[in-house]
Amino acid sequence: MTTPIADDVKGAKGKSPRLIAVSNRTAIDSNARAGGLAVALWDSLKATNGLWVGWSGKIKDFPSSKTTIASDDGVDFALYDMSKAQYEGFYLNYANSVLWPLFHSRLDLVNFDQSDFRHYQDTNKQFSKAVADHATPDDYVWVHDYHFILLADELRKLSWQGKIGFFLHIPFPPPETFRALPEAIILAKALTMYDIIGLQTTMGVTNLKRLLIEVCGGVDEGGEDILVHGRTITIRHCPIGIDAVAFKASAESPQAKMATKKLRKFLGDRKLIIGVDRMDYSKGLPQRFKSVAKLFDSFPHTHGVTSFMQIAPPSRAVVDEYQQLRKTLDGLCGRINGDYGDLDWIPIRYLARAYKREEIAGLYSISDVCLVTPLQDGMNLVAKEFIAAQDPDDPGVLILSQFAGAAEQMTEALIVNPYDTDKVAEMIARALDMPLAERKKRWKSLNHNVVVEDINWWRERFFAKALAPAKTIGFTT
């Protein structure tokens, strides 16, 4: 968090325009602050005496109409407690059982229910009130992710005239998929209430522009702009990055060293293939496990000398599809270890729990191969973090799905189709045997991209041009 702050902003607390960030999860907890979004927002929030509006993480018996204000390191938080009905209807059902599967092109998993949409509308309204309670007309509101598509529309209904930006962290689906939503038109129209919308990939930009033209009668004004309902909206390609320097430092921290030492005791001098993902069906974990089984099947020389470690912290565990995924992975792992394991070798080490950022960074640094093979993914920061953590003199190899947003930037990775498990197995074998010169060449180019197009680059790209007085809200552009 080291972005220089414009001098004219320093010390102007309370007077200059502020950044008001809105996201379901916030970084009130300093552990969470190490993550990407927090890194990107923290300096600007601090410099502008900004405010972060989000869920408190608490679930109450009754809905609250007020937020609790908290402060941390010069940043204010307005935290909203959800009622049980909101938690279920808004978060579990509409956000995570309708929008999440639909935006990841899994129409087969979508559960539509009108009462859930009402909770989604209501929760967006409540959050917009929280913003309106604290914002002044010059402030800049930056909304994050699929939980709050309606937020700008609700804020405009409260007569808010100021700038509102939206960044979608997940993929934006083709209009043909989006239109399966019974509420497609309401959501599409609500998107037109933002001033700028940032998307992870060029494909996402194309999909959203097509939606606004085909469903909302928008007119392409050329470049990034679309004229729709009398307003010009900027649709910008902004691939999110990481704080590469800080992540490299994490990989060299004492906590990282302790984690690698612990693992080495069991790993010995075997080669390590690593995967780190939230336990989510979009991540292609069953296909990945099958690819690893095929590796052991087709390349017997890997037996006993190669281990695959999958770290998969459970997520949204009360949703049926996630429970089903857990069972599938438990079964596959047991089967593969049963089929291929030996007295002195466990082929798959499967850890369904979370580890600290530093520990993960350390584990990446000693891995020979990293498997990032989602079936659909907005960006996938594991790919970038793995590259940042490598030793330049002996780097590991990244195997990356063509369906991760990161594949648009990280073309020097070994790009795979995660559904083609035979081919993925071949790619793993190739990665394990890749000569040092090729590993170094690929890593150098990948690392250049990770370092240059980092988290600060992303934030400044989002705000470039669209916000005339960007400096006044603490950005360097």
Ligand SMILES: O=P(O)(O)OC[C@H]1O[C@@H](O)[C@H](O)[C@@H](O)[C@@H]1O
């Ligand atoms: O917040 P959850 O449901 O635990 O999911 C974790 C994160 O998953 C990400 O992929 C989403 O883009 C975030 O918005 C979300 O916070």
